Amino acid sequence: MSETHYYYISPVGKLAGCASAADALAAARQGGFAWLDYIQPGSAELSDLIEPLGIHPLSIEDCLDDNQIPKIEDYLSNTFLIFNAFNYVDRKLTIHEVDLFIGENFLVSVSGRGPGGWRPLEDIPHIVEMDLESVIQGPAFLLYVILDKVVDQKFDSIEVLEEQLDDAEESMLADIARYTPAELLHLRRELITLRKCLFHEREILVKICRKDCPFIPEKAIFHYRDIYDHLANYFELTEAAREIVTTLMEIYLTMVNNQMTRAANQMNSSVRRLTFITTIFMPLTLLAGIGGMSEWSMMTGSHNWRIAYPLFLVAMVLLGVVSYFLLRWLERRGADG
Numbered sequence: 001m002s003e004t005h006y007y008y009i010s011p012v013g014k015l016a017g018c019a020s021a022a023d024a025l026a027a028a029r030q031g032g033f034a035w036l037d038y039i040q041p042g043s044a045e046l047s048d049l050i051e052p053l054g055i056h057p058l059s060i061e062d063c064l065d066d067n068q069i070p071k072i073e074d075y076l077s078n079t080f081l082i083f084n085a086f087n088y089v090d091r092k093l094t095i096h097e098v099d100l101f102i103g104e105n106f107l108v109s110v111s112g113r114g115p116g117g118w119r120p121l122e123d124i125p126h127i128v129e130m131d132l133e134s135v136i137q138g139p140a141f142l143l144y145v146i147l148d149k150v151v152d153q154k155f156d157s158i159e160v161l162e163e164q165l166d167d168a169e170e171s172m173l174a175d176i177a178r179y180t181p182a183e184l185l186h187l188r189r190e191l192i193t194l195r196k197c198l199f200h201e202r203e204i205l206v207k208i209c210r211k212d213c214p215f216i217p218e219k220a221i222f223h224y225r226d227i228y229d230h231l232a233n234y235f236e237l238t239e240a241a242r243e244i245v246t247t248l249m250e251i252y253l254t255m256v257n258n259q260m261t262r263a264a265n266q267m268n269s270s271v272r273r274l275t276f277i278t279t280i281f282m283p284l285t286l287l288a289g290i291g292g293m294s295e296w297s298m299m300t301g302s303h304n305w306r307i308a309y310p311l312f313l314v315a316m317v318l319l320g321v322v323s324y325f326l327l328r329w330l331e332r333r334g335a336d337g
Helices: 021-028 043-047 058-063 124-130 140-172 182-209 219-290 291-302 302-336
Strands: 002-010 015-018 031-037 071-074 081-088 090-102 105-112
Touching: 002 021, 002 124, 002 219, 015 021, 015 071, 015 124, 021 031, 021 182, 031 124, 031 140, 058 071, 058 081, 058 090, 071 124, 071 182, 081 140, 081 182, 090 302, 124 140, 140 182, 182 219
Parallel strands: 031 105
Antiparallel strands: 002 015, 002 031, 071 081, 081 090, 090 105
């Protein structure tokens, strides 16, 4: 649902609402400047600004396209900026585009609504009223207030992502067998998205601080340097979090490989023990098969069975003992070799 607010900020420090954009711009010609705040506008509403403000039609198209990357473009009568506002709800990061046009005596802000009716610039009028002494200096100072609000909101999303990263690390180390790396992959995607936005926004602030924007005076540059410092800090936090995700993925794979190796070693030990036992009993089984039952009695005579069978059993025991020590000797020799 579209919603529009028109404000006029007088040179004496008064924020007044206006009935239309024309009224706000007419008042700005007498001093002060106009602020036109659009929330989910349509193409017709923004197109009405092309003639009075000299806004380029391509910029209007960018405002209606949610897939634009943060950027800054200078035109003859205005400068166009695209920033991204972050909102992290229900373990999902949503990005909302904030479009801004700054001119000699006007500022136009275009934003939307997120889940639950969240608006990136919802508190801006209240913040402006609290800081009118700074804002009355010109549109560049109002632009600073808006960008400062948008940038500060980013930290909330980054903080939540860092907490989820800590939880994922604790869960993985607590029970690697039941842990699934899908959470790490999800966090990695979100962090990549954050990094992409922060990288381009940082470049925007570099251009502003370099005084490339003709509508931001030198006295306002110091405020924008503060925003740049925040963006640089958030960018570093995002990079560090991405490195932690990569490290956790490596730790996960290492721990899983260790578990698989341990299981394989246990199986090999079991097979080795069974093979050892089988090797010992193979000659005994052969002798029992040849000399057992009636065959042994036929060879020694049926009347000698009381002596023959005990001797046969003793011989089998001795053969088993000799086989055991022989196999152990062969194992040690193979290990030493």
